[in-house]
Amino acid sequence: MGRAPCCDKANVKKGPWSPEEDAKLKAYIEQHGTGGNWIALPQKIGLKRCGKSCRLRWLNYLRPNIKHGGFSEEEDNIICNLYISIGSRWSIIAAQLPGRTDNDIKNYWNTRLKKKLLGKQRKEQQARRVGCLKQEMKRESENLMVPGPMNQSPYWPELPVVAPPVNPQQLDYHFKDDESFRSLLIKLGGRFSDDHQPSITTTSSGVQYPFDVSFPQDQLYDNTMSMLASQASMTNSTGSQLPNTQFSAGPTMSQSLENFQVELNDQLAYSNQQQLDELERFYGLNVVNGSTGTTSEESTSWEDMSSFVYPTIPSNHETCQQSILQHSSFEGPRYFGHQ
DNA sequence: AATCAGGTCAACCGCAGCTAG
DNA sequence: CCTAGCTGCGGTTGACCTGAT
Helix, strand or coil: CCCCCCCCHHHCCCCCCCHHHHHHHHHHHHHHCCCCCCCCHHHHHCCCCCHHHHHHHHHHHHCCCCCCCCCCHHHHHHHHHHHHHHCCCHHHHHHCCCCCCHHHHHHHHHHHHHHHHHHHHHHHHHHHHHHHHHHHHHHHHHCCCCCCHHHHCCCCCCCCCCCCCCCCCCCCCCCCCHHHHHHHHHHCCCEECCCCCCCCEECCCCCEECEECCCCHHHHHHHHHHHHHHHHHHHHCCCCCCCCCCCCCCCCHHHHHHHHHHHHHHHHHHCCHHHHHHHHHHHHHHHHHCCCCCCHHHHHHHHHHHHHHCCCCCHHHHHHHHHHHHHHCCCCCCECCEC
């Protein structure tokens, strides 16, 4: 037995809104508010529309201070960075961009940004492949007796664009508060080693963290997501529909994330390769697991995006990859061509 | 000028979570 | 505790637009 429909579908108009409908809805909400009940609202004002449709129309189009189109470079960066960090949580991303709606951002991502980024990624990959091929050919010409890895596989692997998940400098209006990040990690079940702990946490492979990273991977992700959800709902649960309001007070999800990344970047600065691997594995929990519950197409795009973050190093091209990594990794941040 | 393909975006759908009764 | 109703969210659809052939 399914749920009862939210409205009588036979008596509800669908499709584009007329200017008259817009005017009715806007006038009513500006005068009376939504009354906390979208389902009842269309009947009150004599609109043959579903309550959900009214809500959507108001939030995405009629609400004051809505911006349409004309995304700036800075907004692009924020969207990309957040998408890579948290995936397709459009409402959360929209909350960081005043005047933008989740629907707008989602459309913008799906129609333009994704292609823009993938285009850049492919260009970089192609450039690297050419460089790698040249190197390989040179090596083979020097030693004709030793077959190179290229000969062993007709498939040339996707080469990673190594990039930190988020550029802290670009997210200039959040994530500056160390304490907030600490409290986030604590809420997530982590533990700072200097919180009455004798020493820095050391993992099995010897890498050291300033906090305890021993919580289970699934728990970390689940907790992170519920934290994000609760932060978002705190912002939106006031009864006034303000999905695009920036998180108003206290440490934001984004702040926590960025502090997290700042922390990781600091780690990266002095880590050796082993430590880097460990950090990436650790930090990868949030992002990789973030692809759950998406469609296959979404998963594909997520994988595409994830390749900006996580180098996948096919084993049979190690030589070439090493040279690539030497030249491309950790020379400094690489953000979608904004270097 | 007609047709087609691809892009864009507003709107719909269905699910999950929350909450009041 | 359970259930029904509501809200919010993310994925998808389809109408419209635009540029290429």
